[in-house]
Amino acid sequence: MEGLLLEPTLYTVKGIAILDNDGNRILAKYYDKNIFPTVKEQKTFEKNLFNKTHRANAEIIMLDGLTCVYRSNVDLFFYVMGSSQENELIxxxxxxxxxxxxxQILRKNVEKRAVLESLDVVMLAMDEIC
Structure with missing residues (x-):
């Protein structure tokens, strides 16, 4: 029997999330319908991700079979999730x-209030990136 081959996919990014400093979702988008198909599953994953990363000073974590890179600023956490085989540099x-x-959208004022005030433009930027 041959080794199991994964189906090729256009989705390098499985999901993107922006959480506040309590781990609550500001904005999240999952591009692969097979992972966390319900909002409840997504939020459970996000809470778990936040709990594992909010005190760490690394920038990468493997969680639930996903490679997650993250960055924090003032009162926000930015996450990009990819498959476990995905290149971390990408x-x-x-x-x-x-x-x-x-x-740039928020004129360098990257904090929760500013993101919420410009949520439509931030959402558009997130979608355009992917």
Whole structure:
């Protein structure tokens, strides 16, 4: 029997989330319908992810079979999730692109209140990146 081959996919990014400093969702989008198909599962994963990363000073974690890269700023946490086989450098450059885009949209005022006030534009940037 041959080794199991994964179906090729266009989705390098499985999901993107922006959480506040209590681990609550500000904005999240999952691009692969097979992982966390319900909002309840997504929020459970996000809480778990936040609990494992909010005190760490690393920038990458493997959780529930996903490679997650993250970055925090003031009262926000930015996460980009990819498959366990995904190249971390690609995910990191997507994270940096997301952060830099949001930073530019908010005129370098990257904090929860500013994101909520410009949620529509931040959402558009997130979708355009992916």
């Amino acid at each position: 995910l990191m450059s997507i994270l940096n692109c997301l952060y830099d885009s949001v930073s």
